Amino acid sequence: MPTAVVTGASRGIGAAIATRLASDGFDVVRLDLEAGDDVIACDVSDHAAVRRVAADIGPVDALVNNAGIWKFGPIESADPDDFTRVLAVNLGGTFNCTQAFGATMLDRGGSIVNVVSIAAHSPNPSVGSYSPSKTAVLAFTRQTAVEWGPRGVRANAVGPGFVPTPGTGDVYDDDRVRAIRASVVPLRRLGEPVDVANVVGFLAGPESAYVTGQVIYVDGGVTESLMTLIPRPADVPGPQV
Template sequence: GDGHLVANCDTTSEEGVAAAAEAVARTLGACDILVNTAAVLRPGGLDTLPLAEWNAVLAVNLTGYFICAQAFGRQMRKTGRGSLIHVASIAASNAQGQSGAYSVSKAAVVMLSQQLAAEWGPHGIRSNVVSPGLVVTPMSQAFYDTPGVTERRTAVVPLRRIGAPQDMADATLFLASDRSSYVNGEEIIVDGGFARTLMSHVPRPGF
């Protein structure tokens, strides 16, 4: 059917997530697909970053993913099938300065997904990552509202455009569907080729 349920919860709360998972199962049946996407950014240099800011980012961006995977994964194990999709970032494999624990948390998400893929694969459960590049979202909108930023960012992306949420949704849909039934433990980078441009910054006289 086309039934739906909106269940508010704090993803860093084991009790809150358990209640949401129970509500979903009661209303819609056992969970087949989990998309872990809640994230926060608390910018700052590591030399002065308060421990509370570090912990806050890890709690949402990493521990929350683990809590949700555990809670909804129990339902998947009972049915013997499921797909976990964790939203990370190209910052997972490219250190993003002045961003506090953000890059660290996203790198950990990639490893969490790989471990889930190895441990839960025998139960028919797949675990994969979607890593966005430059995307306009409510969290990043302020950057793009600054004059000149959109143009400068577009210029460094090989496809010459900034990503949209729909680009991420399309990759997520692939990983959620049976079209990716043999894809497990992988990371799909959705960034227009930006993360692969390192060598283009090297001056090469004559070329």
């Protein structure tokens, strides 16, 4: 049975990904900051801790770097410690896990899927280093694909759009915000964790054997919807806003 490691797996998108991969036949190892039912405690920003967990688990066939955090605040007043902490978890954690778990795939083959965000495509104001961190993870995904491709390892990214989860309650607990966000999505609904998990399952599995260095935005089309938000004269065909 192939083995998959999923970080940030205790809830939300990470939990959905772990469930999907298990249904696809993977023996799933779930990591998160705190231990729980079938969840191993591991701070992905701690290089030594990640190495210890990787040594205990042994070779893996798929790695999903999903763990991530954000800190709200405008640039002019952002706390430097918050700024670097987000980078340490989102970018540093992806590097730490890729190095420790991904290296076990070298010359054996395997798939790495990094969960980024639509923030990697379109900067999100007032979230400090979150958007820069996800853009950096996307660049790291492409570097991994080029560097490790000759050794049989694929690396791709998935960018969730507007997906309510327990970790985004501060945003989506507001019904008005939910309705407005859904209204600007071309598919006219918010995403669900399973929508992201299904794409991760594809990228982690054999059906995507010739796909690497790519990013798939699971966002209902919102990253491509700029022109639908611009008002048009009533006599010009197209959406009226």
